[in-house]
Amino acid sequence: MKTITVPGKEQVSLESKAILESVEKKMGKIPNLYATIGYSSSALKAMLETEASLAHDSSFTAKEREAINLIVSQVNQCDYCLAAHTTIAKMRGFTEEDTLEIRKGGFSDEKSDAIIKLAQSIANNKGSAENKVLENFFNAGYDEKALIELTALVALRSFTNYVFANTQIPIDFPLAKAI
Numbered sequence: 001m002k003t004i005t006v007p008g009k010e011q012v013s014l015e016s017k018a019i020l021e022s023v024e025k026k027m028g029k030i031p032n033l034y035a036t037i038g039y040s041s042s043a044l045k046a047m048l049e050t051e052a053s054l055a056h057d058s059s060f061t062a063k064e065r066e067a068i069n070l071i072v073s074q075v076n077q078c079d080y081c082l083a084a085h086t087t088i089a090k091m092r093g094f095t096e097e098d099t100l101e102i103r104k105g106g107f108s109d110e111k112s113d114a115i116i117k118l119a120q121s122i123a124n125n126k127g128s129a130e131n132k133v134l135e136n137f138f139n140a141g142y143d144e145k146a147l148i149e150l151t152a153l154v155a156l157r158s159f160t161n162y163v164f165a166n167t168q169i170p171i172d173f174p175l176a177k178a179i
Helices: 016-028 032-037 041-055 061-073 078-093 096-103 111-126 131-139 144-167
Strands: none
Touching: 016 078, 032 041, 032 078, 032 131, 032 144, 041 061, 041 111, 041 144, 061 096, 061 111, 061 131, 061 144, 078 096, 096 131, 111 131, 131 144
16 A cells, blocks of 8 residues: 655645645644645645634634544544644643543533534534434524534544545654543
8 A cells, every 4th residue: 555655845736835834834833734635735725724714703712623623533533633632622721631521522511512512423423413412502502603613623623534544644743642
């Protein structure tokens, strides 16, 4: 089988190179997964623009979006994204114990728990959430806008999970604890 390597900036298109340099300026590094997605400037641009759009005027805080990222990455068993999003979740205020609780499929806060359970149900059921989980989400105070945004966040994280699953590039974040 072909081994996929993480490309250097000189190995990607000029458009990908410019995007990756912008990422490096913002993050202080180019994560291996972003560099690898950079083999396709269209995919890299779409991923980053979708991420930025879903953060703007969002139904969810940055912390809640990290909880979604964690549970979806756990469902998809993506070691890369679990490592990256555990690191980011801690930067957003979660403790190590919180990240493990989220990855196990719940949280002590009712609204966060509703978000996590819905993201987990969507990811586990190929997009079709269980009715009781959807009802719980709406009962927790969320609306249709939030449902659509959460579904988009699950799809976005699944994309990066799938890229890792098919490339197995080196993980360049501290590994997440096993659960």
